[in-house]
Amino acid sequence: MTRLTLDELAQLDELQTAYISALDGKKMRSWLDTFDEDPAASYICISRNDVENGLRIAMMLDDCRDRLIDRCTFVDDIWAGTFQDYRTRHFVQRVHASRRDDGQIEMTSNFSVIFTPDDTGLPQQLAAGTYEDVIRMEDGACRFLSRKAVTDNAVMPRYLVFPL
Amino acid sequence: MDVQEAYLRDIVWPANYNEIPKEIFNRQDLYQAEIARIFRGPEWHPVAHESEVPNPGDFKTCNLADVPLLVIRGDDGKVRVFFNACSHRSTQIEVKPSGNRKEFECPYHRWLFNSEGELVGCPNQREFIPGFEKKDYPLAQPRQESVGGLLFVTLSPDTESLDDFLQEAKGSLMEVMAGDGRLKLIGYHRVRYLTNWKAYSDNDGYHPPLLHQAFTMLNWQGGEGRQYATTGRGHYCIETKLTLPQPTNLIRDTSVIHFRDEGRPKSSSVLALFPMLVASNYLNVISIRFATPVAIDEVEVTYAYFAHEDDDEDMVLHRIRQSSNAIGPSGLISMEDASVFHRVQIGNRAPGNAIFQKGVADPSRLGFEFRQNDESANLPHWEYYRAAMGFRRTAA
The missing domain is CATH 2.102.10.10 (Rieske [2Fe-2S] iron-sulphur domain)
Structure with a gap:
């Protein structure tokens, strides 16, 4: 484990804001662009209670890049026009970041997501939890190898359309 | 007439079996009566698999x-x-x-x-x-x-035996649980839906394939099968031959809709027990949805997913990957269900009756055998509910 430089921390913040902007703007291809090209790049959204009990079913289990691409297809094409649309606001606070011995960065952040359904117009809390990330930062590029959104809420207040 | 029975005076239950008064989804006094008669009364409620x-x-x-x-x-x-x-x-x-x-x-x-x-x-x-x-x-x-390891409880001493409660649905329930109920828990989805418990149970078990755009976009046609309802509680079950979609370029990781041979007939089953259980065995996803009312317009559903005790680790992993992304509150071929639960509840605030159409050959008669895509299979369930809550059907 080594401490990161201010420039490296700034790159992590840029990645974090790109991720937030993509989801809050409902731009799934921009969300995909925050992940590494590695075929094993992954996004998992799962409840903390299930993680603690060793259960592996996830709300979203995109454990390879093909599934990340499919997630965009689900939202943009297959589900288009079928769900009650909502807008999110992600609030994210980095609480840990360091470089591992294998050269990858690990980062943990707290998140809080507010959502406003189009049909009610009333903002509500959608989820709170932590992002547990592994990030490749090389040659000026900085992308998620894996992002795991672990929700503190065991119960979701509604179905999820967009990743957290 | 006391407050508990005001709903019986106010709500007019139509003469036709295929018409349901929408007011029943929105009456607070009726909701309290349902908790007493159905959830604390002589019915069996599944609460866990062993x-x-x-x-x-x-x-x-x-x-x-x-x-x-x-x-x-x-x-x-x-x-x-x-x-x-x-x-x-x-x-x-x-x-x-x-x-x-x-x-x-x-x-x-x-x-x-x-x-x-x-x-x-x-x-x-x-x-x-x-x-x-x-x-x-x-x-x-x-x-x-x-x-089959699925535990039911009842809070009434008057409830008949579970076998008598389930009738023919017992065999269908065993089929959903891989034939022998020898299951292994692999995880959960837990979600709340802003809908009345009856709207949830009326729409989660049966709904038209038209709802699911994935079926259309993947050119995925349903197989032949049957749908029946039990005479006692109107539990209903859809049993069909499992069909698989044609090869597709729409999605890259087709494992989400891939069927692995389980050494059993290639079929799919969806079972809805009165009052709220939905259980299904579809592709390689074994799912039991434990649902309960939280408020008049809110339900909590715990989707429990299972592997079979004899599965090897590859099969368990396949079931985990498929269960997570295919069929659940954010699943490729089921996310739309959730949206409909909400929208039905909102629409039910409008006056009048909800009217079933598909498969209703004669609105003055109740049937128990249906074609697999008939929405009329929900009607015996509604008839049991009507009688249990004491509503009188208007004379024809």
């Missing part, structure tokens, strides 16, 4: 409407359902959704229960009522019976 608590001391908590329950596998290997309330002053015993404990201690007066629900310790016993004995104060239990 495989959710595989080891001695494993527990899970859940609610049957407003009644808190605690399911524990005892040191003797038996799974019991208790009220989640101390036998002293009724403090909630366990607060976690699930876990493992040797003993369960009430924090209020430190009464201590073992995994079989027996009271094994209580401080200051000498000051208790004369003749006090610990053996007289175990955690209280509702009546329970099980089929």
